[in-house]
Amino acid sequence: MLNQFSRTELLLGKDAMEELKNKKVAVFGIGGVGGYVCEALVRSGIGHFDLIDDDKVCLTNLNRQIIATRKTVGKHKVDVMKERMLEINPKVDIVAHKCFFLPENSNEFDFKSYDYVVDAVDTVTAKIEIIMKCKSENVPVISCMGAGNKLDPSRFKVADIYKTTMCPLAKVMRREMKKRGVKKLKVVFSDEKPIRPIEDMGISCKTNCICPPGAEHKCTDRRSIPGSIAFTPAVAGLVLAGEVIKDLTNGFGRNNQ
Template identity: 50%
Template structure:
């Protein structure tokens, strides 16, 4: 085993490390949740990761997105992820896809040799398309629910979507998935009641106190989205190794 992963091998053993090294994970989204999830997968020893995102970094990403820095403003998130991976674990093969995932490119990105899909996408339409595709193809998938307007990372947990509460995104997803005949989905969600974000100049939000202009931009912190990313990576890697209870 390569030296940089020996501390992990001390806990998991050589056989499990080999399972991770042989695994292919598709990670959709490199934002506050997905960026931290990506780093955990790379450092954890996953052998092949396909990362998909069509966005570039902006100043508003700096408060929560692990891959963002002042030097990366305007840089494509996929490019930053590729550079980060090489600087951490050169045995991890990362394939970057600069695209917005949807029905037209699902089969090209999520191929039959995919062991696990991690959904860290923000948009409901894309999430639904990805989930339906994975269910149809019998590909394992875990999906992140909402982490905006939350303050307590200890309220995050892995569950079935039918058991989620206090999450506006999960409520919409439950209804839409049910309409598509999908009743079960592994998710990372929070039991914390969302806060109502305060309106600030240039970043007003729907439902905000003293809102100046209606928008649906949630507030965020440096600690809740990354914690969700860690939970996603942990769940996926442990399942790939067969270590879940």
């Protein structure tokens, strides 16, 4: 019977679509990268999601985040993403967590219930905890390295963390994973040399912060605020989503048989 996933079923097959409908994916970080992950996964037929992020949509997100519009500025990202996903597939099961994932609250998440985890957060502490939780529960995880300060979307690659080059965040993660005895970790990274942002205080969040009063985590808390553009986070997110679907369907379903 014809349905919204019929075109996908032509490629993956009916069995693979049934598999995807029953899978649960957790996406940590619903920003420029994570938003496109959610978009692609719900359009691919994944049936269950946990969305984790404590941020609200900011005016400066409009240049790259799929959930950011003039109407959504000021709203919780997980709420906006959930609403959008339900408009795409009203049958999808989504739990939105309005929090920042840290070691202190990691026990509130049942990692054993996840079939796959996407790490799209941008802080090292949270990334490490997500990855170590997945490793301890034997849950597949893919981690996004730095997408900020990059302009060339063709430079994103899928690799093991120990095969990454150029990316400053990947360098830190290689060291931290080695210290913790992690033998392998699938990541998406760019081998493009990061561009140094223009130092213009007139357009910097450091001197023109527009985060809501009382916001728990502000962009000004960062040591440096990266530049960004519409297409690089989107490509990184779509590559991440593609790897999730490939892994959950054993190599894109029937084409791998």
